[in-house]
Amino acid sequence: MxxxxxxxxxxxxxxxxxxxxxxxxxxSACQPTAEPSAAPERLSRSDARATLASHSVxxxxxxxxxxxxLPVARRKAVRKDVGRVVDRWWEAAYLGGTYPRSSFPAAFPxxxxxxxxxxxxxxxxxxxxxxxxxxxxxxxxxxxVTLDVLASGRQARAVTAQFVLRFDTSxxxxxxxxxxxxxxxxxxxxxxRVFGYDVxxxxx
Amino acid sequence: xxxxxxxxxxxALLAVLTVTAFVVPTSAVQPTDVSLVKxxxxxGVAVGGQDVIWILAVGSDARPGQVMTRSRGDxxxxxxxxxxxxxxxxxxxxxxxxxxxxxxxxxKINSALYFAGPRGMAGAMRNLVGIEPDYxxxxxxxxxxxxxxxxxxxxxxxxxxxxxxxxxxxGFKKGRIHLDGYNAMAFSRIRKGLAGGDFDxxxxxxxxxRGIHARIRSQADRPGFIERGVMTxxxxxxxxxxxxxxxxxxxxxxxxxxxxxxxxxVRGRVGFVGLASVVFPDxxxxxxxxxxxxxxxxxxxx
Numbered sequence: 001m002x003x004x005x006x007x008x009x010x011x012x013x014x015x016x017x018x019x020x021x022x023x024x025x026x027x028s029a030c031q032p033t034a035e036p037s038a039a040p041e042r043l044s045r046s047d048a049r050a051t052l053a054s055h056s057v058x059x060x061x062x063x064x065x066x067x068x069x070l071p072v073a074r075r076k077a078v079r080k081d082v083g084r085v086v087d088r089w090w091e092a093a094y095l096g097g098t099y100p101r102s103s104f105p106a107a108f109p110x111x112x113x114x115x116x117x118x119x120x121x122x123x124x125x126x127x128x129x130x131x132x133x134x135x136x137x138x139x140x141x142x143x144x145v146t147l148d149v150l151a152s153g154r155q156a157r158a159v160t161a162q163f164v165l166r167f168d169t170s171x172x173x174x175x176x177x178x179x180x181x182x183x184x185x186x187x188x189x190x191x192x193r194v195f196g197y198d199v200x201x202x203x204x
Numbered sequence: 205x206x207x208x209x210x211x212x213x214x215x216a217l218l219a220v221l222t223v224t225a226f227v228v229p230t231s232a233v234q235p236t237d238v239s240l241v242k243x244x245x246x247x248g249v250a251v252g253g254q255d256v257i258w259i260l261a262v263g264s265d266a267r268p269g270q271v272m273t274r275s276r277g278d279x280x281x282x283x284x285x286x287x288x289x290x291x292x293x294x295x296x297x298x299x300x301x302x303x304x305x306x307x308x309x310x311x312k313i314n315s316a317l318y319f320a321g322p323r324g325m326a327g328a329m330r331n332l333v334g335i336e337p338d339y340x341x342x343x344x345x346x347x348x349x350x351x352x353x354x355x356x357x358x359x360x361x362x363x364x365x366x367x368x369x370x371x372x373x374x375g376f377k378k379g380r381i382h383l384d385g386y387n388a389m390a391f392s393r394i395r396k397g398l399a400g401g402d403f404d405x406x407x408x409x410x411x412x413x414r415g416i417h418a419r420i421r422s423q424a425d426r427p428g429f430i431e432r433g434v435m436t437x438x439x440x441x442x443x444x445x446x447x448x449x450x451x452x453x454x455x456x457x458x459x460x461x462x463x464x465x466x467x468x469x470v471r472g473r474v475g476f477v478g479l480a481s482v483v484f485p486d487x488x489x490x491x492x493x494x495x496x497x498x499x500x501x502x503x504x505x506x
């Protein structure tokens with residue numbers, strides 16, 4: 001049986017060594033850390049900066065499609081107005097205010113009265129209520145809204161707003177929360193109102 | 205060569221173990237960052253501030269050139285949707301039911317549309333079942349075909365094979381069958397091949413409604429699907445619902461739980477008024493169905 005040449009063994013060792021060198025930084029990057037570099041600075045419980053931090057990432061609002069005819073100026077108005085409604089909900093339910101807190105008494109601005117009543121029963125998902133007492137601060141990472149607009153008579157009549165909100169939390173409940181789903185809006189008296197929702201929330 | 209391979213394998217194994225040691229943290233050190241992502245979900249729709257909305261769906265037999273809201277209403281389904289519980293119900297009425305039409309005496313219910321339009325049809329339905337619909341949605345059969353095609357067809361559970369020499373020579377098989385627009389129309393219209401005649405046809409219309417609901421529900425989260433659906437309904441129906449209200453209704457339909465759908469066809473006795481063959485509906489049963497379904501859009505029995 002021929003012996004392997006020293007060169008071949010050396011080359012094999014070098015390859016494995018190279019693989020290890022490449023793998024270690026990768027695994028280090030994947031390794032969970034108690035204080036990830038992207039995590040927000042941990043704030044004291046009385047620190048009011050949590051409110052300010054929520055404004056650091058702007059909300060991107062885009063239109064997926066307009067079903068029916070709608071002049072460009074009105075498309076822009078829909079983007080702006082619906083984006084504002086979604087933003088107000090996010091601020092009231094997740095991003096704004098001072099933490100820690102367990103009370104979210106006015107979390108649904110822009111919802112119809114009936115939808116607000118429904119949403120109150122789903123506060124665990126539609127607000128930060130369950131984790132709120134263990135959060136010191138909230139830092140938004142992604143705020144994205146995409147609209148499908150139903151138009152008739154050159155007026156926007158209804159909108160489905162697909163959204164993704166991602167934010168980091170610090171404090172005893174450190175992690176990243178993603179809220180995504182759809183809001184359904186109509187404009188009963190000239191103002192866009194949320195009459196329904198389909199929302200999923202996950203955290204890690 | 206063998207020794208080399210063994211060496212490589214040993215080193216590779218060591219590498220895997222090393223990597224594993226890095227990747228899998230001890231549970232005591234990293235309590236939060238390795239938790240699984242737990243996703244929870246909630247949905248809800250509130251339409252017009254009331255829990256239950258009632259829609260009278262009418263299939264008009266208008267021929268080309270005729271006004272569909274002033275023709276006979278051949279398919280009649282009173283549909284209730286409970287936006288709070290996700291339940292829904294359909295009460296079917298045979299088209300030949302002999303009923304009181306507001307301002308027009310007693311006639312077959314299908315003529316209520318001809319004599320008194322959608323409002324008159326809603327009144328006739330209220331007289332029989334005791335529920336005044338919030339909306340009346342009238343379509344004609346070719347439009348109905350287009351709408352079913354626009355949502356990509358439907359699947360229905362057909363309890364028996366049947367056929368019709370004019371509408372469907374080859375017939376419909378028993379079991380779960382996929383229907384395009386034309387076949388959904390034929391499935392909902394055929395009466396002669398059914399042992400129960402008008403009553404079985406009305407039950408088939410309810411199977412069609414279940415198929416439409418299932419299709420809407422399965423596609424509702426596709427961006428633009430509901431908007432396109434509302435556009436096609438606006439193009440193919442006559443209704444007192446505004447575009448915004450249609451959108452709200454469509455979203456409410458999408459959130460109905462298929463396990464909470466109950467249906468029933470009003471019973472009756474076939475007889476004659478003069479030379480005309482009519483159905484004398486079981487008014488007591490119709491009223492009972494109305495009483496049961498009115499508060500929560502759920503039937504306890506049929």
